[in-house]
Amino acid sequence: MLTIMGATGNIGSKLADRLLEKNQRVKVIGRSADRLQPFVDRGATAAVGDAGDSDFLSQAFSGSKAVFAMIPPDYAAQDFRQYQNEIGRQIATAIEKSSVSHAVNLSSHGADLSDKTGPIKGLRDQEQRLNQLDAVDILHLRPTFFMENMLMNIDMIKNMGINGGHIRGDLPFAMIATEDIAEVAAQHLLELNFSGKTVRDLLGPRDISMEEVTRIIGEKIGKPDLPYVHFSREEYINGLLQAGLAKDMAEQLAELDAGINDRLFGSGEPRTQENRTSTDFKQFADFFAQVYQS
Numbered sequence: 001m002l003t004i005m006g007a008t009g010n011i012g013s014k015l016a017d018r019l020l021e022k023n024q025r026v027k028v029i030g031r032s033a034d035r036l037q038p039f040v041d042r043g044a045t046a047a048v049g050d051a052g053d054s055d056f057l058s059q060a061f062s063g064s065k066a067v068f069a070m071i072p073p074d075y076a077a078q079d080f081r082q083y084q085n086e087i088g089r090q091i092a093t094a095i096e097k098s099s100v101s102h103a104v105n106l107s108s109h110g111a112d113l114s115d116k117t118g119p120i121k122g123l124r125d126q127e128q129r130l131n132q133l134d135a136v137d138i139l140h141l142r143p144t145f146f147m148e149n150m151l152m153n154i155d156m157i158k159n160m161g162i163n164g165g166h167i168r169g170d171l172p173f174a175m176i177a178t179e180d181i182a183e184v185a186a187q188h189l190l191e192l193n194f195s196g197k198t199v200r201d202l203l204g205p206r207d208i209s210m211e212e213v214t215r216i217i218g219e220k221i222g223k224p225d226l227p228y229v230h231f232s233r234e235e236y237i238n239g240l241l242q243a244g245l246a247k248d249m250a251e252q253l254a255e256l257d258a259g260i261n262d263r264l265f266g267s268g269e270p271r272t273q274e275n276r277t278s279t280d281f282k283q284f285a286d287f288f289a290q291v292y293q294s
């Protein structure tokens with residue numbers, strides 16, 4: 001049995017699809033039986049519950065040879081790193097108590113850095129926590145900035161006629177499609193070809209700037225003159241607060257974007273066979289346009 005956390009999310013859903021296509025025994029974890037039902041209809045077992053409950057997670061993991069582990073984002077958390085560490089402890093306890101021999105842990109590019117990385121700091125904590133588990137082989141996937149993050153800007157594009165953020169418009173940086181992360185996770189879960197504690201960066205096909213991203217999106221949605229606006233830290237945080245994010249989360253995301261602007265991580269890294277993935281933003285933009293029009 002292969003068990004997937006976050007099975008209704010960006011990566012987990014595509015990972016579940018791939019493993020079910022390969023006729024694997026799959027267990028999908030989430031908080032809603034209804035949202036998991038499409039996977040159950042295709043043969044998966046559902047485990048419905050909250051990742052903050054280690055008894056639930058231990059039960060969900062038991063009988064699995066391998067798990068895909070991730071800390072789901074909670075944009076309302078008052079202290080995001082503390083929230084990540086609480087969930088992270090439940091995951092580590094559940095892995096330890098269950099019979100799991102291999103875990104693919106969703107971390108992030110930048111998790112090698114101890115500071116100035118915003119929400120990635122909690123993922124670094126989790127890597128270090130899981131590395132203490134002696135009996136389990138663990139691969140930490142470190143994907144860069146998701147192309148899917150652009151979907152959160154759809155309301156801004158529709159209501160304000162701009163694309164914008166705190167990342168500098170002219171700075172090329174690494175972006176990845178979540179389907180490519182799912183593909184890599186699926187390969188590792190099928191082959192269990194990792195041992196000890198290892199990491200793998202995933203950087204997408206090339207660096208790309210927000211100005212180019214905005215041009216591509218604009219052309220796909222019939223707004224070729226869509227501008228990219230570089231918000232100051234204050235403007236960006238205020239926008240996120242208005243969108244309902246907790247103050248700490250907004251500040252963490254601003255810190256992450258400042259880290260990208262300062263080229264602490266995420267840009268200028270050479271691609272290798274190991275870290276390069278194939279989907280270009282131009283391909284992702286077709287999906288963006290579909291969501292935009294729907």
Ligand SMILES: NC(=O)c1ccc[n+]([C@@H]2O[C@H](COP(=O)([O-])OP(=O)(O)OC[C@H]3O[C@@H](n4cnc5c(N)ncnc54)[C@H](OP(=O)(O)O)[C@@H]3O)[C@@H](O)[C@H]2O)c1
Binds near residue numbers: 009031052
């Ligand atoms: N965005 C980026 O650029 C980026 C880059 C690198 C790493 N990351 C990391 O990637 C992860 C997010 O991955 P994603 O985008 O695939 O996830 P996502 O689309 O945000 O999905 C989250 C999943 O977790 C489930 N979930 C939420 N809260 C839960 C809870 N309390 N208990 C159990 N399940 C819960 C959700 O399902 P239900 O709602 O159905 O329960 C959903 O399936 C985060 O850890 C983030 O830090 C993000």
